[in-house]
Amino acid sequence: MHIAVCVKQVPTRDWQPRLNDSGTWIRDEDASFEMNEPDAYALEAALRLKEQHGGDVTVCSAGPARVTQVLREALARGADRALHVQDDRFASADVYGIADALAAAIRDEPFDLVLTGLQSDDLGAAATGVVIAERLNRPHATIVMDVQVDGGTLRVKRELESGWFQWVSMPLPAVVTIQSGINQLRYATLKGIMAAKKKEIRTVTPAAAIDARQQIARLYAPEKGKKTHLISGSPAEAAKELVRRLREEARVIA
Amino acid sequence: MDTLVLWLLVLVFAGAFVAQVAARVRLIAIAPNTFEITHPATRVARVLVEVFGQRTTIRERPIAGVAHAFVFWGFIAFAPYTASEFLAGLGIVDVTDSGWFAAYRILLTPCAMAVLLGILFLLVRRTIIRPAGLGTNVSIESVVIALFITTLMATFLLTWWIDESTTAGRINWWVHVSVILGFLALIPGSKHLHLVFSPITWFLKSPTLGNLPNLDFEKEEVGLETVKDLGSKAVLDAFTCVECGRCQVNCPAWGAGKTLNPKTIILQTEEALLAGTRDRALVDLYSAQALWQCTTCGACENQCPVGVEHLPILIGARRGAVSNGHAPDYLGAMYNNLERRSNIWGLSYGEREKFVETAGLETFDPAKHDVLIWLGCAGAFDADYQKSMRSLFEILRAREVRFGVLSKERCTGDAARRTGNEYVYQELATANIETLTAAGPKTIVTSCPHCVKTIGDDYRTFGYRVEIVHSSVYIAGMLNELQPDETAPASTVTYHDPCYLGRYGGTVDEPRALLARMNAQVNDPVRSRDNPSCCGAGGGLLFADKEEEPGTRISDMRLTELQKTGASTVVTACPFCSIMLKGAQASRQADVHVVDLMTFVNGRVRKL
Ligand code: SF4
Ligand code: SF4
Numbered sequence: 014m015h016i017a018v019c020v021k022q023v024p025t026r027d028w029q030p031r032l033n034d035s036g037t038w039i040r041d042e043d044a045s046f047e048m049n050e051p052d053a054y055a056l057e058a059a060l061r062l063k064e065q066h067g068g069d070v071t072v073c074s075a076g077p078a079r080v081t082q083v084l085r086e087a088l089a090r091g092a093d094r095a096l097h098v099q100d101d102r103f104a105s106a107d108v109y110g111i112a113d114a115l116a117a118a119i120r121d122e123p124f125d126l127v128l129t130g131l132q133s134d135d136l137g138a139a140a141t142g143v144v145i146a147e148r149l150n151r152p153h154a155t156i157v158m159d160v161q162v163d164g165g166t167l168r169v170k171r172e173l174e175s176g177w178f179q180w181v182s183m184p185l186p187a188v189v190t191i192q193s194g195i196n197q198l199r200y201a202t203l204k205g206i207m208a209a210k211k212k213e214i215r216t217v218t219p220a221a222a223i224d225a226r227q228q229i230a231r232l233y234a235p236e237k238g239k240k241t242h243l244i245s246g247s248p249a250e251a252a253k254e255l256v257r258r259l260r261e262e263a264r265v266i267a
Numbered sequence: 268m269d270t271l272v273l274w275l276l277v278l279v280f281a282g283a284f285v286a287q288v289a290a291r292v293r294l295i296a297i298a299p300n301t302f303e304i305t306h307p308a309t310r311v312a313r314v315l316v317e318v319f320g321q322r323t324t325i326r327e328r329p330i331a332g333v334a335h336a337f338v339f340w341g342f343i344a345f346a347p348y349t350a351s352e353f354l355a356g357l358g359i360v361d362v363t364d365s366g367w368f369a370a371y372r373i374l375l376t377p378c379a380m381a382v383l384l385g386i387l388f389l390l391v392r393r394t395i396i397r398p399a400g401l402g403t404n405v406s407i408e409s410v411v412i413a414l415f416i417t418t419l420m421a422t423f424l425l426t427w428w429i430d431e432s433t434t435a436g437r438i439n440w441w442v443h444v445s446v447i448l449g450f451l452a453l454i455p456g457s458k459h460l461h462l463v464f465s466p467i468t469w470f471l472k473s474p475t476l477g478n479l480p481n482l483d484f485e486k487e488e489v490g491l492e493t494v495k496d497l498g499s500k501a502v503l504d505a506f507t508c509v510e511c512g513r514c515q516v517n518c519p520a521w522g523a524g525k526t527l528n529p530k531t532i533i534l535q536t537e538e539a540l541l542a543g544t545r546d547r548a549l550v551d552l553y554s555a556q557a558l559w560q561c562t563t564c565g566a567c568e569n570q571c572p573v574g575v576e577h578l579p580i581l582i583g584a585r586r587g588a589v590s591n592g593h594a595p596d597y598l599g600a601m602y603n604n605l606e607r608r609s610n611i612w613g614l615s616y617g618e619r620e621k622f623v624e625t626a627g628l629e630t631f632d633p634a635k636h637d638v639l640i641w642l643g644c645a646g647a648f649d650a651d652y653q654k655s656m657r658s659l660f661e662i663l664r665a666r667e668v669r670f671g672v673l674s675k676e677r678c679t680g681d682a683a684r685r686t687g688n689e690y691v692y693q694e695l696a697t698a699n700i701e702t703l704t705a706a707g708p709k710t711i712v713t714s715c716p717h718c719v720k721t722i723g724d725d726y727r728t729f730g731y732r733v734e735i736v737h738s739s740v741y742i743a744g745m746l747n748e749l750q751p752d753e754t755a756p757a758s759t760v761t762y763h764d765p766c767y768l769g770r771y772g773g774t775v776d777e778p779r780a781l782l783a784r785m786n787a788q789v790n791d792p793v794r795s796r797d798n799p800s801c802c803g804a805g806g807g808l809l810f811a812d813k814e815e816e817p818g819t820r821i822s823d824m825r826l827t828e829l830q831k832t833g834a835s836t837v838v839t840a841c842p843f844c845s846i847m848l849k850g851a852q853a854s855r856q857a858d859v860h861v862v863d864l865m866t867f868v869n870g871r872v873r874k875l
Contacts, residue, residue, distance in 0.1 A: 027608070027616035047607060200602035203482075203489050203590035203690045 014068035014162065016059045017119050018092065019129040019145065020052035021111075022076055022083045026134070030234065037229045038105045048083040051130025055191040057198050058160055059128050060091045066162055069093040071122070075114040076103045081214060088209035089201040095214040100223075107227040108140045114219045115141075116148035126167065127188040131156055139190075146188035153188040154181050158195050269437075270358040273444065277357065280448040287455030288463065291506045294540050301480065301498030301579070302471050309474045317574065318466045319343075324572040327513050331392055337385030338416065342462075344378045347371070348423075349447060356444060376427070379420045386416045400512025400530075408457050415453075418446050461573050464507040469574035471500055475724055476565045476771050477578045482586065482689040490586020490687060494552065495545040497536065497580065504575040505537035514567030514577060519801040519825075520560040524818030527560040529567035529577045536580065549584040550593060558584055559595050562808050562821065563685045564766040564801035585687030597810045598686050605691050609677035609698075610644045611810075616675075619647040623672060626657055631671030631706050638670045639708035641722070641735070643715035644678050645842030651849070652714075652842045658869035659714060659738050665875045666748050670712070673702055679721040686807035696721075700731045711735040714865060716767035716774075716841045717805075737768055739840050739864055743777035750873040751786045759788045760867075761834035763825065763848065764799035765841030773797060778840050778864055785871040790832035800825055804843035813850065822851040830859055840864040 024030065024044040031040045048056075059070045072087035074080045075098040084095040098114045106114075119127065127149070132139035139155075146153035158178065159170035167187050171179045242258075244251045259266050304310065316322045321339060325332030351368065355361040362368055390413040392398070394405050422443035429436045454460055461468075480498075482488040491497060497505075512530050520527040535552055550558060558581065567577040588594065594602070604613030619642070631639045640659075645652040663670055680695035699722075703711075711733055713719060723735045742749070760782060768774045775796040782789050794800040803821030813820060826848055829837045837852075837859055839845055848861045 025607075029617075197596055197600060198603050199592065200594065200599045200688070201606070201690070202592045203484070203688075205592070206690060207484070207487060207489075 014062065014066045014125045015123055016062060016068060016070045017073055017096075017122070017124045017127045018052070018056045018059045018070060018087070019073050019115050019127065019141070020056065020083055020087060021049040021074060021130075021133050021135075021141075022046045022080045023049045023133055023135040032232055032234065036231050038232065041104060046079060046082060048086055049130055049133045049135075051132055051134070051191065051193045053130070053198050054193050054195055055128040055130045056087055056090065056092065057196045058191050059126075060199070061196065062126070062160060062162060063091075068125075071096055071119075071124070073115055073119060074098070075100070075106075075111050075118075075219070077101045084214055085209055086201065088212045088214075089205040090199055091205060092212075094212055097214055097216045098219050099216050100219050102223055103219075105229075106223055107225055108136075108138045108144055109226045110223040112141045112144035112148060113224055116145045117220065118217050119145075120149060125185045126162070127151070127186070128160075129188075129190055131190045131192050142188055142190035149186075149188065151186050151188050152183040153190075154183065155190045156192050157189045158192050160189060160191075270356065273353075273356045276445075276448055277353070280452050284451045284455060287452075288460075291455065291460070295499050295502045295506070298495075298497055298499040298502045301500045303473065303500075304471070306474050310470045310472075313472075313474075314466055314469045317469050317572070321572075323513075323570065327517075327570050327572070331389065334385035334388045334392075337381040338389070341378045341382030341385070341420075344375060345382075345419075345423075348375060352440075352444065353447075356440075372426075375423070379423050383417065383420045386413050386420070389413060390417075398512075398516075400516040402510070402512065406458075406510070408453070412450070412453065412457070412459055415446050415450050419443060419450075422446070458509045461507050461509045464503060465509075465573040468500075468503055468507040471503065472574040472576055476568060477563065477685075477720070478576075478724075479579055479582055479684070481693070481728055484690070484693075489590035490588075490689065491549055491580070491583035492587035492591070493545065493549060494536075494539045494547045496549075496583075496587065497540075498583075500576065501536065501580050501583075502540060504580070505533055505540055507573045508533045508537065508575055509573055510534065511572060513570040513572060514575070517566035517570045517798065517800075519562060519564060519566070519803065519821045522800070523803075523821045523824055525557075525560045526554060526817070527557040529561075529581075532557070532577060532580060533575060548587075550588050553581075553584060555588065555593065556817075558588065559598075559811075560808075561806050562766070562801045562803055563806035565770050566766075566798060566801070569770055569798065582685060582687055586689055587687075589687040589689075594686065594688070595811070597812065598688070598807050601682060601686075601807065601810050602688050602691055605678055605680070605683055605688075605695065609695065610648055611678055611682055612644065612648055614648045619676070622647060622653055626653075626660060628660070629671045630674045631708060633707045633709070636669045636671040636708075638668065638710045638712045638741070639706065640670050640672050641711050641713035641715070641718055642672060642676060643713055643718045643842065645846075646714055647676065649842065649846070652845065652863070655714060655842075655845070655863035655865045658863075658865040659712075659742075662742060662749075662865065662869050662872065665872075666745055673706055675702055677702075679718045679726075681717040681721045682807050682809070684721065684725060685805065696726055696729060700726055700729060703731065703733065709734065712738055712741045714738045714840070714842065714863070716765045716772060717843065720767050720771050737772065737774055737777075737840065739768070739778040739781060740774055742865070742868065743780050746780060746784055749781075749784055749868070751784060752871055752873040755786065755871045757786055757788070758836060759790060759834045760836040760838050761790050761792055761829050761832040762795070763792070763802065763829055763837055763839040763844055764795055764797075765839060765844045766799060766801050766805060768840055769795070769797050769799050778838075781864065781868050782838060785868055787836075787838075787867075787871075790834050792828045792832050794828065800828060802839075802841075802844040802847035804847045809843055809846065813854075820851065822847040823855070826851040826857060826859070830857065835859055836867075837861045838864050838867050 025047045028044045033040050063070050070092045071094050072092040073096040096118055098118045129142040154169045156172045157169045158172050161168040165185050166182055167185050168182045172192055173179055244254050321336040324335050351362050355363050393409055422439050425439050429439050514529040515521050518529050532553055539547055539552055561581045601611055646656045677695050677699050680692035683692040719735050719737050779789055802825050845863050852861050
C-alpha cells in the first residue's frame with residue numbers, strides 16, 4: 014500500500030507570537046518550528062498501516078526551505094521518502110494555496126491513501142485535507158479515530174459530538190484526516206535518524222501563481238486584561254449577584 | 268625420579284592453566300576496546316585499598332570479609348614458600364635449607380592457622396549457613412577449592428611433625444604439591460579466576476560511578492546490540508565475577524522480587540561469551556523485562572568486591588534496544604516530550620516562565636550574581652517541587668546571596684542518558700552547554716542530584732567544566748549563618764540519601780549537618796549514606812506505571828525501611844525521591860510526613 018502523509022511545519026507552542034511590521038503575519042524569522050501535532054498522529058497511523066500491510070509512506074509538505082526539518086523528522090521516524098513543494102510564499106498561504114500545491118504534487122503518484130492531521134496548530138482551519146480530497150476527486154472522511162484497510166476498502170471510525178462515533182466505509186484511494194491523540198507517537202530512533210540521512214527528499218516547484226482565496230487585512234494578538242469587581246451588599250445578596258453575573262456576563266454556568 | 272615426575276606434572280597442569288586463561292584473554296582482546304587508564308594514581312591507590320586492603324570485601328560483609336581477607340593475605344604470605352618448594356622440587360635451586368627459610372616457616376605458621384580458620388568458616392557458611400546472595404545450589408567447585416586450601420594448610424603444618432625425608436614426609440610433600448597443581452588447573456574455569464583478574468579489573472574500573480562512553484554518531488555507534496558489541500572491560504568483568512551476590516542483595520529490583528538480578532546479568536554475559544554465541548541479541552540474553560527494571564542506583568557496582576561495572580552493560584544494552592525502537596511505551600512518550608518540549612513532562616515552556624516571574628527570579632548575569640541556580644525539570648515545572656525551590660530562594664535571599672537563573676534551560680538529559688537514548692541526551696547536552704557557556708557561571712547550585720551528576724560528570728566529557736553543587740552542600744557552607752528557630756518543636760527525623768547524592772556524589776554529611784543544626788535528631792535507616800536503598804525512580808522508572816510494577820513497589824519497600832526508624836518525618840533531597848516517597852506515603856496513607864530538605868530547613872531556620 015502506498016500512503017502519503019501531508020504534514021505542516023508550525024511555530025512551536027513555546028514561542029510567543031509577535032507580529033511583523035505591517036501587522037499581517039507573524040515575525041516568523043524569530044520563531045522556532047516543529048511538526049504540527051495532529052499531523053504527527055497521521056504519520057503514526059500511516060506507519061502502523063505500513064507495518065500491517067506493507068508498502069511505503071511518503072511524507073509531503075508545502076513550505077519554504079525550513080520545512081525540510083519536519084520532513085527529516087518524519088523520515089527518521091520511519092517514512093520512506095519525502096516530497097517538498099518548496100516556495101517561500103507557502104509560509105503565509107491560505108488553505109487553498111497549500112491544498113492545491115499538495116494535490117498537484119501527489120496527483121501523479123499512485124497513492125492508495127492520503128492521511129493528514131485534522132487541523133493545524135497555527136491557523137486551525139481544519140480544511141486542507143478536505144480540499145485535497147476534492148482536488149484529487151477522492152472520497153474522504155474527517156476526524157478519524159481508527160483506520161482499517163481490507164483489500165480495496167477503507168473502514169474508518171469518525172468522532173461525532175457528545176461521545177458518539179460513526180463507522181464509514183469507502184473505496185480506496187481516499188483521503189482521511191486524523192484526530193489528535195489516537196495513538197502513541199513513536200520516538201525517533203538513532204538508527205532511524207542515521208537512515209534518514211540517506212533517504213530521498215524530492216523538491217518540486219509549485220505552479221507559478223498561488224490561487225489565494227483569503228487576504229489577511231490585519232492580525233491581532235488577543236488582549237489579556239484583568240478586571241476586578243468587588244460585589245457589595247450582604248453575603249446573601251452578593252452571592253446572588255455573583256451567580257447572576259457568572260450566568261449572564263461570564264456565561265460560565267447555565 | 269621425583270624431579271622428572273614433577274617436571275611432567277608442572278608442564279601438564281601449568282599448560283592447562285595457561286590454555287584456559289589464554290582462551291579468555293583472547294575473548295577480551297577481540298572485544299571492542301573500552302579500557303581506560305585516566306587518573307592512574309587514583310587507580311593504583313584503589314587497587315591497594317580494594318585488593319590488598321580488601322575494603323569492599325570486608326565493608327559489606329564484615330565476618331565473611333575478614334575470613335576471606337585471612338585466606339587472601341595467607342596466600343600472599345605463602346607465595347614465596349610455594350615458589351621455593353617448586354624450585355627445589357624441580358631441581359632448579361634449593362633455598363629450603365637456609366636459615367632465613369627456617370625463620371620464614373616459623374612466621375608462616377600463624378598465617379596458616381589464620382587461613383585455616385578463615386577457610387573453614389567460609390566452608391561452613393557456604394554449605395550450612397547459605398546466605399541468599401550465594402544462590403540456592405551449593406557450588407561443588409567452591410567446596411573442592413575450600414578443601415584444597417584446607418589440605419594445603421594442613422600439609423604445611425604437618426611438616427612440623429613429620430620429617431620430610433621419611434616416607435610419610437614424602438607423601439605429605441606430594442599431597443601438598445599435587446593440590447597446588449590441581450588448584451592451578453581449576454582456577455581458570457571457576458570463579459577463582461578472580462585471583463588472576465581482579466587486580467586488573469579494579470585498576471580498569473572507572474574512578475567515577477556510572478561512567479558511560481559517549482556514542483559517536485559519526486562512527487554510527489548505536490550502543491550494544493549483540494554479545495560481540497560488549498566492550499573489553501565488560502568481558503573482563505564477566506570473567507572476574509566471584510558470584511558472591513553482593514550486587515544481588517543490594518539491588519532494589521531484586522529485593523522487590525523483580526526479574527532483574529545484576530549477578531545474573533554478569534553470569535549470563537560470561538556464559539554467552541564462553542558459548543561463543545556472539546550474535547545473540549543482548550535484549551534476549553538479559554530479557555527486556557530485566558533490562559528496563561534497573562533504576563541505575565549503582566548499588567551493584569559500588570558493592571562489588573572485584574571491580575565489576577554493571578551499568579555500562581545494562582545501559583549499553585538499553586542503548587542498543589532504544590536505537591532499534593524497542594524502548595517501553597512510557598519511555599517513548601518521555602522521549603517525545605524531551606524532543607518537543609525539552610522537559611521530561613512535555614509541559615509548555617511558558618509554565619517555567621510563569622514560575623520564574625512569580626518567584627521573582629532574575630536572569631543570570633555573572634557581573635551581578637554569585638551563583639546560577641539550575642532549576643531542573645522538577646524545580647521549573649513540578650508544582651510541589653517549586654515550593655522547595657522557593658524555600659531555597661528564601662534561605663539564599665535572607666543571607667544576601669545574589670543568584671539568577673538561565674532564561675532558557677532544558678532538561679540535562681539524565682533520564683534520556685540512563686535509559687539509553689543517547690541521541691536525545693546529546694542534543695540536550697549540546698544545547699545546554701552552549702547556553703551555559705554563554706551565561707558563564709562559575710558556580711551552579713541545584714536541588715537535583717541527577718542534574719549534579721549529569722552536568723558535573725557527563726558534560727565534562729564534552730569539555731564543559733563548571734563547579735556544580737547540590738543545594739545541601741551550598742547551604743551547609745553557610746552553617747554559621749543559620750540559627751534554628753528556638754520555638755520550633757524538637758523532632759526526630761530520618762534522612763533518605765538519594766542514590767545520586769549519597770552514592771554517586773558522596774554527599775552524606777552536609778544534609779545531616781543541616782538537619783542537626785535545625786535541632787533535628789537524625790535516625791539513619793538501614794541502608795544509608797553511601798549505600799542507600801533506592802526510591803525506585805531512577806533510570807526512567809519514574810515514568811513507569813506503578814500499578815503495573817511486578818513484585819513489591821520499590822518506593823513502598825524504602826518507605827517501610829524509613830518508617831522503621833520510628834521517625835515521623837522523612838527528609839530527602841532529590842525531586843524524584845520526593846515524588847516516589849510521597850507517592851508511597853499517599854498510596855497507603857502511611858503515618859509519616861515526607862519533606863524536602865530545603866523546605867525543612869527553611870521552616871525551622873530563624874528568620875532574619
Ligand atoms: S544499578 Fe541498582 S537497580 Fe540497577 S542492577 Fe544495579 S543495583 Fe540493581
Ligand atoms: S558482580 Fe561483583 S558483586 Fe556481583 S556477584 Fe559478581 S563479584 Fe559479586
